Amino acid sequence: MNKSEDSAVIKYYKTKESLWGYNLILKGVKHFGYYPKGKENISIADAQEIMSIEVGKQLNLSKDSLVLDAGCGEGPVSVAIAQKYKYRLEGLDLLDFNVEHANERAKKAGVSDRAHFQVGNYSKLDFPDNHFDGVFMVETFVHAPDYKKVLKEIRRVLKPGGKLVIAEYTKSPDEELTPRQRRILENIIVFSSMPSFRYFINDKFAELISAEGFNDVKTSNISQRIEPMTKKLYYIAIIPYQIIRLFKLQKHFINTMWGVYHYPYNKIGIWRYNITTCTKPNR
Numbered sequence: 004m005n006k007s008e009d010s011a012v013i014k015y016y017k018t019k020e021s022l023w024g025y026n027l028i029l030k031g032v033k034h035f036g037y038y039p040k041g042k043e044n045i046s047i048a049d050a051q052e053i054m055s056i057e058v059g060k061q062l063n064l065s066k067d068s069l070v071l072d073a074g075c076g077e078g079p080v081s082v083a084i085a086q087k088y089k090y091r092l093e094g095l096d097l098l099d100f101n102v103e104h105a106n107e108r109a110k111k112a113g114v115s116d117r118a119h120f121q122v123g124n125y126s127k128l129d130f131p132d133n134h135f136d137g138v139f140m141v142e143t144f145v146h147a148p149d150y151k152k153v154l155k156e157i158r159r160v161l162k163p164g165g166k167l168v169i170a171e172y173t174k175s176p177d178e179e180l181t182p183r184q185r186r187i188l189e190n191i192i193v194f195s196s197m198p199s200f201r202y203f204i205n206d207k208f209a210e211l212i213s214a215e216g217f218n219d220v221k222t223s224n225i226s227q228r229i230e231p232m233t234k235k236l237y238y239i240a241i242i243p244y245q246i247i248r249l250f251k252l253q254k255h256f257i258n259t260m261w262g263v264y265h266y267p268y269n270k271i272g273i274w275r276y277n278i279t280t281c282t283k284p285n286r
């Protein structure tokens with residue numbers, strides 16, 4: 004495991020900008036919302052809840068199935084899934100304060116009997132082989148220092164036939180980007196510590212997952228469904244960003260920079276949002 008890259012992720016989530024932004028604007032729910040067609044005006048919180056339910060639906064498991072939430076953050080996805088689908092959830096995250104909040108969230112929601120969270124690293128899982136019926140990752144896989152190692156670990160802990168669901172960004176290959184777009188995406192990758200994002204290429208993501216030994220890989224581009232939230236974040240970020248840019252402070256305000264560029268890049272498809280499903284082979 005590359006310790007310095009894991010500590011870079013921890014450092015990113017511990018910056019004041021991340022702590023304030025994720026707490027004040029997103030109330031600790033660190034993922035994009037899913038806006039069903041015709042419901043583009045719902046609140047961010049409602050759309051985020053729909054995204055969580057969508058992940059649970061894609062797992063498509065029976066009640067009491069054992070599911071791992073890898074990179075659980077403050078646990079909103081697991082809690083929503085425990086309530087709606089009655090799976091049993093184990094969540095893990097690098098950050099102790101996220102895990103603490105996740106366990107509080109589960110308790111408040113009345114699902115602490117089926118959703119537990121602990122500090123852990125999905126690059127080196129502390130679970131036996133063939134243990135989980137399903138695994139999901141929501142907006143965390145880009146942080147992996149070595150995506151192949153993570154997929155190997157997930158494959159190991161999944162039961163044969165077990166399901167993996169990944170909600171994640173992909174990008175256009177560098178040769179299809181302008182030098183400016185390349186530079187901006189590279190800055191976002193470096194300062195938000197998302198090394199694997201470099202390898203998550205739009206139309207090649209399914210191939211990348213298949214190459215690590217998963218079957219039935221299906222990737223669905225849902226960029227349009229998250230667009231209303233990218234637009235809201237754009238309007239929140241655009242004025243502060245002008246000041247940040249004036250003083251060349253972008254690397255200290257990476258989420259604000261992200262807010263400004265994600266909306267247009269998502270719209271033109273050079274930065275996609277996908278839900279990918281696949282299964283571990285039955286031997």
Ligand SMILES: C[S@@+](CC[C@H](N)C(=O)[O-])C[C@H]1O[C@@H](n2cnc3c(N)ncnc32)[C@H](O)[C@@H]1O
Nearest residue numbers: 032033034074075076096097124125141143146
């Ligand atoms: C954008 S947040 C998403 C959190 C959560 N999935 C959600 O939807 O609210 C990404 C999370 O992944 C966690 N993370 C990053 N790398 C990790 C790793 N190697 N092992 C476990 N958690 C990790 C971070 O600490 C952070 O909480």
